[in-house]
Amino acid sequence: MFADNYIEKVLERKSHLCVGLDPDLKQFPTYILNDAEERYGKTPQGAAHAIYEFNKLVIDQVADLVPVVKPQLSYYEVYGSAGLDAFWKTVTYAHDKGLLVIADAKRGDIDSTSKAYAQAFFKDKNNSWQDSEEVDAVTVNPFLGRDGIDPFLEVAKENGTGVIVLVKTSNNSSGEYQDKITIEDDESISELVCDYIVSNYPDSIGKHGYSNIGAVVGATYPEQARNFRKKISNSLFLVPGIGKQGGDIDQLANSFNEDGLGAIISSSRAINYAFPSIESGEEEVKNSIRNIVIETNQLINESLSKANKLAW
Numbered sequence: 285m286f287a288d289n290y291i292e293k294v295l296e297r298k299s300h301l302c303v304g305l306d307p308d309l310k311q312f313p314t315y316i317l318n319d320a321e322e323r324y325g326k327t328p329q330g331a332a333h334a335i336y337e338f339n340k341l342v343i344d345q346v347a348d349l350v351p352v353v354k355p356q357l358s359y360y361e362v363y364g365s366a367g368l369d370a371f372w373k374t375v376t377y378a379h380d381k382g383l384l385v386i387a388d389a390k391r392g393d394i395d396s397t398s399k400a401y402a403q404a405f406f407k408d409k410n411n412s413w414q415d416s417e418e419v420d421a422v423t424v425n426p427f428l429g430r431d432g433i434d435p436f437l438e439v440a441k442e443n444g445t446g447v448i449v450l451v452k453t454s455n456n457s458s459g460e461y462q463d464k465i466t467i468e469d470d471e472s473i474s475e476l477v478c479d480y481i482v483s484n485y486p487d488s489i490g491k492h493g494y495s496n497i498g499a500v501v502g503a504t505y506p507e508q509a510r511n512f513r514k515k516i517s518n519s520l521f522l523v524p525g526i527g528k529q530g531g532d533i534d535q536l537a538n539s540f541n542e543d544g545l546g547a548i549i550s551s552s553r554a555i556n557y558a559f560p561s562i563e564s565g566e567e568e569v570k571n572s573i574r575n576i577v578i579e580t581n582q583l584i585n586e587s588l589s590k591a592n593k594l595a596w
């Protein structure tokens with residue numbers, strides 16, 4: 285199951301870091317773009333080729349250092365069916381290299397459509413029209429309420445995959461709705477989402493004590509993370525917001541349990557584009573990405589050690 289597989293990879297690699305795969309051609313090394321353009325011209329196929337080549341490079345550099353990668357779907361959807369093809373090829377490549385894959389898709393709709401979304405990411409074993417590749421977890425937007433999330437949980441339960449529900453997002457305006465206190469329950473919208481998560485814990489918790497139902501809790505709100513950590517202690521937190529969004533690595537311990545586990549710390553642009561310039565050559569690009577991941581792992585582990593929350 286997703287949660288157990290994740291914890292085992294964390295302990296094996298001594299890393300809580302998730303490398304986001306947010307391919308933005310404007311920030312790509314020129315040598316990759318030139319090669320793609322020579323083969324396919326400036327077309328969606330060329331873009332998809334560049335994306336897949338770049339993702340393979342990143343994955344090769346980080347596969348022995350981190351447990352998981354997180355492609356964000358929007359960057360692939362920009363290039364239509366070619367972009368989606370690059371997404372699924374990336375999923376397969378990451379799996380072949382021993383990495384888990386979280387699809388950051390933030391889906392959610394009425395029940396029937398949510399079911400179709402769930403089956404797009406977690407394959408229906410009885411549908412032989414489908415390709416069998418699936419992701420290990422997907423992010424879900426709870427704004428439509430429980431019937432928008434339940435179908436994801438149903439499919440995930442059958443497949444042993446993870447559903448990571450937005451609780452408190454990392455962006456500046458996340459409080460506009462998420463922090464609002466309801467009169468009826470005297471709880472914030474984020475806390476109500478936590479209550480829903482807890483109500484679904486039965487049957488979802490693995491041998492390491494973590495549930496396949498996780499929560500997105502941004503690194504940019506460390507005080508709130510402390511509160512959510514208590515409320516949904518069996519959930520893995522997906523924690524975006526360090527790196528380019530300025531979240532403080534020294535406060536990440538608030539997102540972890542006392543066992544030193546429980547948070548998936550995600551960083552995309554600061555890792556993907558760590559090389560000095562788009563004119564950097566292949567070796568410089570590779571070394572810069574590998575070095576920033578080694579450094580970020582060290583910083584996360586040091587901050588957990590200071591808080592007496594290092595799991596190894």
Ligand SMILES: O=c1ccn([C@@H]2O[C@H](COP(=O)(O)O)[C@@H](O)[C@H]2O)c(=O)[nH]1
Binds near residue numbers: 454
């Ligand atoms: O609350 C959220 C939920 C998702 N994200 C996604 O994570 C990455 C962050 O990218 P960085 O370059 O590390 O800032 C991106 O794909 C977001 O869509 C988030 O930032 N906050």
